[in-house]
Amino acid sequence: MLKTFRAWLKGSHLEWIDDVPTLGEQQISVHVTLLENELVLDKKARGRRMAEILEKLALSESMADVDPVMWQQETRQDRSLPGR
Template sequence: MLKTFRAWLKGSRLEWIDDVPTLGEQLIPVHVTLLENESVLDKKARGQRMAEILEKIAVSQSMTDINPVIWQQETRQDRSLPGR
């Protein structure tokens, strides 16, 4: 059964986070998979996808029955101002 150990990579050293394998001083070949940070292209693609979805919502006119003035009055919680 395979066992996975979590570690931090600092320079050329691994620092174990949770369980520490008992390996002694022997050299052990390891496979490390580094997850890439989200690239700028991914962010642009995600933004483009979000714009497409918002455009579809706008075209569908699903919110035409909402009166923005009444919605704001219902949502907004006014409070009395001190001294007035």
């Protein structure tokens, strides 16, 4: 059974995050998949970009012809309550 261990790659060394494999000093073959690290992204830049997108969406008036009350009534799925 294959086991997965989480680690940080620092230069050419792995730093274990959670469980640490008990391998001793033996040399084993591994496969490393690099995942996108969202922590590296600048949170302020992401927030500004999101605000720009939402502003463009608001200016586009793409939902101007939608009646919010009718939309809610069509979308909402009421069910009969048990025992009533």
